[in-house]
Amino acid sequence: MRAAFPLLAACDARGEGLAYLDNAATTQKPACVLDAVDAFYRTGCANPHRSNHRLARSATEAFESARAELARFAGADADEIVLTSGATHALNLAALGYGAAVLRPGDEVAVSLLEHHSNLVPWQEAARRTGAKLVPLVPDRAGRISDAEVDRAIGPRTRIVAVTGTSNVLGCAPPVVRIASAAHACGAVVVLDCAQSVAHEPLDVRALDVDFAAFSGHKMYGPMGTGVLYGRRELLERTAPLLRGGGMVDRVFERTATFDEAPGGLEAGTQNVAGAVGMAEAARFLSRIGFDAVRAHERALTRRMVEGLASLPSVKLYGPGPDDRDERHGIAAFNVRGVDAAVAAQVLDRRGVAVRAGTHCAQPLLRHLGTDAVCRASIGVYNDERDVDRFLEAVENAQREAVALMTSAML
Numbered sequence: 001m002r003a004a005f006p007l008l009a010a011c012d013a014r015g016e017g018l019a020y021l022d023n024a025a026t027t028q029k030p031a032c033v034l035d036a037v038d039a040f041y042r043t044g045c046a047n048p049h050r051s052n053h054r055l056a057r058s059a060t061e062a063f064e065s066a067r068a069e070l071a072r073f074a075g076a077d078a079d080e081i082v083l084t085s086g087a088t089h090a091l092n093l094a095a096l097g098y099g100a101a102v103l104r105p106g107d108e109v110a111v112s113l114l115e116h117h118s119n120l121v122p123w124q125e126a127a128r129r130t131g132a133k134l135v136p137l138v139p140d141r142a143g144r145i146s147d148a149e150v151d152r153a154i155g156p157r158t159r160i161v162a163v164t165g166t167s168n169v170l171g172c173a174p175p176v177v178r179i180a181s182a183a184h185a186c187g188a189v190v191v192l193d194c195a196q197s198v199a200h201e202p203l204d205v206r207a208l209d210v211d212f213a214a215f216s217g218h219k220m221y222g223p224m225g226t227g228v229l230y231g232r233r234e235l236l237e238r239t240a241p242l243l244r245g246g247g248m249v250d251r252v253f254e255r256t257a258t259f260d261e262a263p264g265g266l267e268a269g270t271q272n273v274a275g276a277v278g279m280a281e282a283a284r285f286l287s288r289i290g291f292d293a294v295r296a297h298e299r300a301l302t303r304r305m306v307e308g309l310a311s312l313p314s315v316k317l318y319g320p321g322p323d324d325r326d327e328r329h330g331i332a333a334f335n336v337r338g339v340d341a342a343v344a345a346q347v348l349d350r351r352g353v354a355v356r357a358g359t360h361c362a363q364p365l366l367r368h369l370g371t372d373a374v375c376r377a378s379i380g381v382y383n384d385e386r387d388v389d390r391f392l393e394a395v396e397n398a399q400r401e402a403v404a405l406m407t408s409a410m411l
Helices: 006-013 030-044 054-073 088-101 121-130 146-154 177-183 274-288 291-310 322-329 341-350 363-369 385-396 399-411
Strands: 081-084 106-111 135-137 158-164 189-191 214-216 227-231 249-252 257-259 315-318 331-336 356-358 374-378
Touching: 006 227, 054 081, 054 227, 054 274, 081 088, 081 106, 088 121, 088 158, 088 189, 088 214, 088 227, 106 121, 121 158, 135 146, 135 158, 146 177, 158 177, 177 189, 274 291, 291 315, 291 322, 291 385, 331 341, 331 399, 341 356, 341 374, 341 385, 341 399, 385 399
Parallel strands: 106 135, 106 158, 158 189, 189 214
Antiparallel strands: 081 227, 214 227, 249 257, 315 331, 331 374, 356 374
């Protein structure tokens, strides 16, 4: 599998053997995705839905074929897929294009405490504009949201529920179907952030019974700057465009304008056609592997990683414990006792192990966990047991090496 990813293959060829465990931040790109992007620019570059020459028709077909492939990947219809610059753009569109248009003073928006800032901050702004109130769905320290908490937070005033498919810090998955059922019983709309789950679990928006869903290309082995907002057709029709200008208008007069129907009416300006083509190829890449194989591979590595971390006295592990390791989706959040998270990540980097340290765009969750920052190791399809063992060895020696690193820095 590593040979399919040019960056990792190049590291191996140079003898560097990078253990890349920062997949929750972004994934590496397989050759098939890079080739698809390159082929568009080399052989089919034109602006879709504008000119009528051969290249432009080809670009339009490539763009709409990408939309159709991503709709199939999400279990949706093509006219329910808005192509965006990423999950952040998509969630802002849901919050400020739809939420700000329908919320009223006194309405409530339930948002889980597991959320990435991209599925929290836009709802804060929607609430500020409309007079609605944000209500937190609070997990326990292991990241679990109980039925009692769902019933407490979602009630008669709830109009929107925003929840992640998988926590980007703890790797645990909230009970999305249970939450959607409670929300719909109150007449509320459910917005699902799938950015962290989309590369690890199959996505079926119909089975999950969500109303909006957002995900990024770059976390599913696709290009950066690409993403999707799925929306039920009737809700997209009520969503106002965030950006206005070329490509999304119907008729324009000196003082007024009308807009195309969704999804085109929500896609202003020249689109990232090559990125969409690459993201669609990433969806095909994952489908060719098969999610049964992805889950089996990643769960085995996650168990190895979590059990190894739990066995180290120098490590504090956050989220589900080793006995609940299958509740994690490829992520382990931890700290090395007595070592700043950023220093620990630097120590691991010196051993050729790439992890992320910080707040992970989830500051409310980290405060809930009682810490300012954590290290995070995250699994991808190209990782193997050697990567995990190399990581665990580096963590085991991190306290000693951090002291040496800090000492050398003071000299």
